Amino acid sequence: MEEKGDVIRGTSPWASALHLVPKKDGSWRPVGDYRKLNSRTVPVSPDDIEKTAVTTPFGLFLYPFMPFGLKNAPATFQRLMDQIFDDLSFVFCYIDDILISSSSPAEHEEHLRKVLQRLDEYGLVLNPRKCVLGVESIEFLGYRVDSKGITPLPERVAAIQEFPLPMTADKLARFLGMLNYYRRFVPKYAATLAPLNALLAAFEASKVELANAACLAHPKDDAPLALVTDASDIALGAVVQQCVNDVWEPLGFHSRKLSTTEKNYAPWQRFYTFGCRVVCLAQNEEGLSYLFKELP
Numbered sequence: 001m002e003e004k005g006d007v008i009r010g011t012s013p014w015a016s017a018l019h020l021v022p023k024k025d026g027s028w029r030p031v032g033d034y035r036k037l038n039s040r041t042v043p044v045s046p047d048d049i050e051k052t053a054v055t056t057p058f059g060l061f062l063y064p065f066m067p068f069g070l071k072n073a074p075a076t077f078q079r080l081m082d083q084i085f086d087d088l089s090f091v092f093c094y095i096d097d098i099l100i101s102s103s104s105p106a107e108h109e110e111h112l113r114k115v116l117q118r119l120d121e122y123g124l125v126l127n128p129r130k131c132v133l134g135v136e137s138i139e140f141l142g143y144r145v146d147s148k149g150i151t152p153l154p155e156r157v158a159a160i161q162e163f164p165l166p167m168t169a170d171k172l173a174r175f176l177g178m179l180n181y182y183r184r185f186v187p188k189y190a191a192t193l194a195p196l197n198a199l200l201a202a203f204e205a206s207k208v209e210l211a212n213a214a215c216l217a218h219p220k221d222d223a224p225l226a227l228v229t230d231a232s233d234i235a236l237g238a239v240v241q242q243c244v245n246d247v248w249e250p251l252g253f254h255s256r257k258l259s260t261t262e263k264n265y266a267p268w269q270r271f272y273t274f275g276c277r278v279v280c281l282a283q284n285e286e287g288l289s290y291l292f293k294e295l296p
Contacts, residue, residue: 018054049063150215186210
């Protein structure tokens with residue numbers, strides 16, 4: 001790292017311990033233990049370089065560039081990436097993960113050229129071992145992304161299906177957090193998870209629903225849209241969908257539990273609880289007819 005210029009040997013009144021964090025490829029990443037510094041940290045500037053010093057058996061080293069481990073590092077780097085690719089609508093960045101979306105191999109080649117030129121212009125380098133080029137399907141931020149849409153990763157779904165019965169509140173909270181990450185893929189998910197807040201009766205059912213999660217389509221500007229709503233005794237559900245080639249494709253699901261007051265509403269009144277006044281509304285015909293009779 002010293003030979004590459006990633007760190008410089010020096011002296012400093014500050015010093016943090018150095019530890020190694022394993023990477024996915026089996027190698028190791030050196031990281032300073034900046035927990036004490038993080039309680040008072042500010043965005044990295046030349047005046048603060050001495051605060052990044054780490055102590056090793058070979059001496060004290062300082063980072064001239066923003067290292068991993070600092071609390072403000074992710075937000076600072078994200079702002080940099082947003083500025084670099086702001087005018088390239090086909091580029092999606094999350095920290096150091098870059099997704100390039102193209103409609104054809106020829107377009108993809110041109111997009112890659114522009115991205116590589118932009119990275120070179122700003123002095124940023126890529127790790128070839130982490131690059132995946134010219135594929136039709138890819139994992140990105142915990143999702144499977146392809147030309148059809150976005151779906152949960154099978155291994156993440158399997159981890160949820162194999163999750164043991166929570167015996168403590170902390171384990172239940174962890175399980176619910178895993179489920180909530182993918183909740184927009186599952187219709188009426190709030191209704192399924194409601195019993196978990198009391199008796200955990202929906203534990204196995206939630207695994208099954210996630211395993212059958214829908215594929216959310218990519219939005220099309222010229223496609224007709226519809227909002228389809230539904231309601232039960234405990235929850236509200238809705239799906240926004242678009243019509244492409246006479247086929248309705250889901251764009252996203254939304255659901256939530258009914259409040260104690262809302263549970264007293266008549267079934268046809270619950271459809272209106274979302275607060276939408278002008279939408280393309282689809283529900284059962286009986287409830288719809290009562291709704292329009294009551295509207296002013």
